[in-house]
Amino acid sequence: MKIEANNPQLKSWLKTDLSSDFPIQNIPFGVAMPPGKSPRVVSRIGDWVIDLLEAYELGFFEGMSISKSVFDNNYINELMALGKNKTRAVRNRISLFMLEDDTFMASKKSARFTYPVADCEMLMPVKVGDYTDFYSSEEHATNVGTMFRDPENALLPNWKHLPVGYHGRASSIVVSGTPIHRPTGQTIPPDSNTPVFGPCRLLDFELEMGFVVGGETRLGQRISAAEAEEYIFGLVLFNDWSARDIQKWEYVPLGPFLAKSFASTISPWIITLDALEPFRVAGPEQDPKVLPYLEYEGKKNYDIHLEVIIRTPNGDENVVCRSNFKYMYWNMTQQLAHHTVNGCNFKTGDMCASGTISGKSPDSYGSMLELSWKGTKPIKMSDGTERKFIQDGDTVILRGYGENEGVRIGFGEAEGKIYPALDME
Numbered sequence: 001m002k003i004e005a006n007n008p009q010l011k012s013w014l015k016t017d018l019s020s021d022f023p024i025q026n027i028p029f030g031v032a033m034p035p036g037k038s039p040r041v042v043s044r045i046g047d048w049v050i051d052l053l054e055a056y057e058l059g060f061f062e063g064m065s066i067s068k069s070v071f072d073n074n075y076i077n078e079l080m081a082l083g084k085n086k087t088r089a090v091r092n093r094i095s096l097f098m099l100e101d102d103t104f105m106a107s108k109k110s111a112r113f114t115y116p117v118a119d120c121e122m123l124m125p126v127k128v129g130d131y132t133d134f135y136s137s138e139e140h141a142t143n144v145g146t147m148f149r150d151p152e153n154a155l156l157p158n159w160k161h162l163p164v165g166y167h168g169r170a171s172s173i174v175v176s177g178t179p180i181h182r183p184t185g186q187t188i189p190p191d192s193n194t195p196v197f198g199p200c201r202l203l204d205f206e207l208e209m210g211f212v213v214g215g216e217t218r219l220g221q222r223i224s225a226a227e228a229e230e231y232i233f234g235l236v237l238f239n240d241w242s243a244r245d246i247q248k249w250e251y252v253p254l255g256p257f258l259a260k261s262f263a264s265t266i267s268p269w270i271i272t273l274d275a276l277e278p279f280r281v282a283g284p285e286q287d288p289k290v291l292p293y294l295e296y297e298g299k300k301n302y303d304i305h306l307e308v309i310i311r312t313p314n315g316d317e318n319v320v321c322r323s324n325f326k327y328m329y330w331n332m333t334q335q336l337a338h339h340t341v342n343g344c345n346f347k348t349g350d351m352c353a354s355g356t357i358s359g360k361s362p363d364s365y366g367s368m369l370e371l372s373w374k375g376t377k378p379i380k381m382s383d384g385t386e387r388k389f390i391q392d393g394d395t396v397i398l399r400g401y402g403e404n405e406g407v408r409i410g411f412g413e414a415e416g417k418i419y420p421a422l423d424m425e
């Protein structure tokens with residue numbers, strides 16, 4: 001099915017600024033609670049939330065054989081499970097009834113099914129069953145390997161042969177705006193073999209992008225790199241909060257555990273892979289050659305500008321990182337092909353994150369660990385203070401967008417404010 005909703009010429013009767021992340025070509029999906037109403041599946045144009053349940057009741061999805069529960073739902077999982085053909089048709093239909101010169105729905109335009117975004121509470125859009133975090137940026141893996149092991153052998157021998165990952169924690173993935181308390185745990189003081197217990201001191205963000213799976217596989221079934229895009233419904237900004245001091249003590253030999261599982265913050269709007277079509281670019285050349293099951297054809301990386309902002313307690317916003325999703329060494333189709341090559345099954349709503357997305361230049365590093373180089377190079381804030389890691393009262397904001405042919409498709413924000421550690425009694 002053609003993605004008519006992506007046509008750069010389209011204009012909506014809801015006006016948007018050129019700088020908006022949400023022109024009519026975006027048509028993302030989310031879950032919102034409009035004023036006085038129950039949670040429901042929604043979309044967005046400009047600063048307006050489009051109530052898809054109300055649109056359904058108005059007959060806007062007539063003839064599509066979609067049940068009301070797809071939109072009368074706390075999550076978009078049922079929508080995603082319809083499969084790409086159906087969800088593409090839904091997106092095209094929304095675009096159609098939001099068109100400036102539309103006659104199809106003209107008589108119903110005045111009906112109340114849009115709300116100012118500021119009046120709506122955005123909720124967790126996806127019921128996430130399982131979550132996997134990859135480690136797929138060569139620059140990030142090289143920086144970490146250089147800091148903690150050996151600059152001469154920064155990448156471990158497996159790194160260029162498979163997309164390294166670990167199973168993360170789904171229950172603590174939260175939507176943008178959810179308060180985050182500084183985690184507590186065991187850390188090891190310098191020059192000691194005995195751990196101490198207390199609030200994490202080296203709290204960090206990780207700039208990542210996550211993708212959500214729509215569709216199920218059975219146990220034993222593989223998803224090939226060629227098939228993978230059929231299963232990738234859409235993407236979010238993903239902040240994989242990290243406690244570096246807890247991580248350092250606990251991670252050998254099985255990888256991250258409590259240093260990562262206390263929280264991950266996602267942006268509330270799922271931007272469909274379809275909407276990101278205009279931003280496809282070639283990935284970096286992979287040398288050495290990968291095994292056949294990891295080979296892929298075509299452009300599988302996406303040119304998405306990313307930035308990280310630290311909002312200090314006085315309200316100032318400091319951009320501390322500018323990066324791009326196109327830097328990823330391993331792409332999403334390779335990640336899914338690798339994840340399922342052993343027969344591991346996927347379910348609708350499962351989420352995979354990219355790993356920290358760092359570029360080559362020091363201002364493109366996607367974590368404080370790298371930006372402050374383990375705390376040796378503090379970063380100046382506009383209020384006169386410095387940051388090596390994240391302090392209580394700081395808010396970390398991820399933003400991202402692609403821009404091409406005059407169309408900007410953005411992700412909005414993934415924002416999280418850090419509060420003091422909860423009482424340890």
Ligand code: MN
Binds near residue numbers: 240356
């Ligand atoms: Mn991570």
